[in-house]
Amino acid sequence: MERRQFLQYAGSSIAAIALVQCTRAAKHQRPSPPLVSVDGALTVDLTATEQTVTLAGRSAQLLTYNGQMPGPLWEVQAGDTLAVNFTNGLTQPTNLHFHGLHIPPTDRADNVFVSVPSGEQFRYEFAIAPTHPGGLFWYHPHHHGLVAAQLAGGLAGPLIVRGAVDAIPEIQAASEEILVLQDFDLTWRGQRREPTPIFRRWGRQGDLITVNGDRAPGLTIPQRGLLRLRLLNASPSRIYRLRLENHPWHLIGMDGSTLAAPLALDDLILAPGNRADVLVAGDREPGAYTLMSLPYDRGISDMMAAMEDDAAPSVDAATGAIAQLQYGDATTEVPLPQTLLTSPELPTPSRRREFVLDHGIDGDQAFLINGRGFAHDRVDTTVQLGTVEEWHIVNKAGMDHPFHLHTNAFQIVRRNGQPVPTPMWQDVVNIPAYESVDLLVPFNDFAGKTVYHCHILDHEDQGMMGIIEMQAASTHRATQQSMI
Numbered sequence: 001m002e003r004r005q006f007l008q009y010a011g012s013s014i015a016a017i018a019l020v021q022c023t024r025a026a027k028h029q030r031p032s033p034p035l036v037s038v039d040g041a042l043t044v045d046l047t048a049t050e051q052t053v054t055l056a057g058r059s060a061q062l063l064t065y066n067g068q069m070p071g072p073l074w075e076v077q078a079g080d081t082l083a084v085n086f087t088n089g090l091t092q093p094t095n096l097h098f099h100g101l102h103i104p105p106t107d108r109a110d111n112v113f114v115s116v117p118s119g120e121q122f123r124y125e126f127a128i129a130p131t132h133p134g135g136l137f138w139y140h141p142h143h144h145g146l147v148a149a150q151l152a153g154g155l156a157g158p159l160i161v162r163g164a165v166d167a168i169p170e171i172q173a174a175s176e177e178i179l180v181l182q183d184f185d186l187t188w189r190g191q192r193r194e195p196t197p198i199f200r201r202w203g204r205q206g207d208l209i210t211v212n213g214d215r216a217p218g219l220t221i222p223q224r225g226l227l228r229l230r231l232l233n234a235s236p237s238r239i240y241r242l243r244l245e246n247h248p249w250h251l252i253g254m255d256g257s258t259l260a261a262p263l264a265l266d267d268l269i270l271a272p273g274n275r276a277d278v279l280v281a282g283d284r285e286p287g288a289y290t291l292m293s294l295p296y297d298r299g300i301s302d303m304m305a306a307m308e309d310d311a312a313p314s315v316d317a318a319t320g321a322i323a324q325l326q327y328g329d330a331t332t333e334v335p336l337p338q339t340l341l342t343s344p345e346l347p348t349p350s351r352r353r354e355f356v357l358d359h360g361i362d363g364d365q366a367f368l369i370n371g372r373g374f375a376h377d378r379v380d381t382t383v384q385l386g387t388v389e390e391w392h393i394v395n396k397a398g399m400d401h402p403f404h405l406h407t408n409a410f411q412i413v414r415r416n417g418q419p420v421p422t423p424m425w426q427d428v429v430n431i432p433a434y435e436s437v438d439l440l441v442p443f444n445d446f447a448g449k450t451v452y453h454c455h456i457l458d459h460e461d462q463g464m465m466g467i468i469e470m471q472a473a474s475t476h477r478a479t480q481q482s483m484i
């Protein structure tokens with residue numbers, strides 16, 4: 001779609017978005033109570049319902065899991081079995097996606113083709129391999145066409161897998177906080193606002209940013225110790241640019257992965273679906289430090305400028321506090337760890353593919369991958385288990401698109417053709433407007449169909465998703481023989 005068409009489509013209904021100034025330090029709400037596995041198993045009941053809850057100190061009519069905002073925190077060990085007795089108490093169909101977990105995409109595991117009708121139940125059950133990476137993962141709805149609205153209503157919950165990273169002595173000794181970042185667009189009565197066409201096009205954003213259902217919680221940095229912050233962007237569209245003002249912080253992992261060594265952070269960019277594992281060492285002047293949310297331009301400013309309207313609001317230009325960090329009492333000294341975990345080198349990829357992200361016209365063809373909008377009965381990509389592929393993802397559009405692949409994480413090796421200094425393992429990678437990334441994707445286990453898509457969920461709902469089928473070697477041979 002040409003910019004001019006887009007502007008006509010947009011009309012003049014753009015509302016100003018002002019980030020609420022979040023300077024009040026509130027009593028910290030953990031996403032609690034944590035439900036922890038016992039004897040290698042965790043079985044939970046989870047019900048999605050619409051109800052009135054307290055959000056950031058006010059009443060709001062939201063979509064909740066078990067009446068909590070965010071959903072309950074689950075904690076398992078690598079090697080455990082997780083069973084979720086899920087009830088759909090919504091008035092529309094939904095389902096669950098276990099974002100980032102390396103588990104089968106089929107049957108009762110991470111199967112996004114399941115539809116749980118209103119009023120019905122479904123039992124999810126799967127084993128998490130003993131070799132599964134430790135990390136912060138999350139669960140949320142993935143029913144095509146309804147995903148953005150259900151996430152914007154609040155449906156999201158954190159899931160911790162304890163693994164090798166948690167056995168590193170300094171990390172074991174760190175105090176830990178989980179921060180689930182969500183944003184909401186509410187009326188003064190606390191009702192969810194229907195997004196205008198421009199917001200559906202851009203990806204809906206709300207001006208109320210919450211952390212664990214609250215505003216700017218107060219956290220404690222143990223003096224001489226370590227604070228481990230585990231951040232999850234559970235917003236449907238918002239990309240966060242976070243900065244810990246006047247204090248160093250170190251990234252130790254992204255999504256479900258751990259780095260070889262801590263990496264000094266400046267600004268942390270978190271696209272929807274991304275998680276960051278960060279250490280704050282309490283070795284500075286004791287005092288109060290603010291974790292700030294800074295403006296991030298997803299490509300909307302070009303559009304605004306093209307409107308040639310001086311009165312057009314500058315979108316998302318405001319700044320606010322995400323959390324207030326305060327030094328606490330001195331503890332036994334815990335230094336930053338020198339090394340973390342190494343990941344094995346990948347073999348040379350056997351195949352290179354290209355995925356072009358672009359914009360179409362309207363409806364479920366508004367956002368395209370390789371020129372096509374999503375079709376539930378079409379396999380777009382077939383891969384063979386036991387191979388590594390290189391994926392070249394090109395964003396030909398004037399808006400950022402964060403690319404997410406289910407079941408398998410990938411390593412980001414190049415941006416715009418240039419090798420990246422620290423090739424991260426992630427399951428969501430943001431691709432800014434007109435840029436490209438190259439990913440290495442290993443397909444080792446788990447045959448079956450799943451999806452890749454843009455994690456700006458309005459874009460996914462409007463077509464920017466494809467189906468991938470992972471074939472076991474024997475299936476591949478059988479298919480070839482049947483073709484002969």
Ligand SMILES: [Cu+2]
Pocket residue numbers: 400401402454455456459460464
């Ligand atoms: Cu997108």
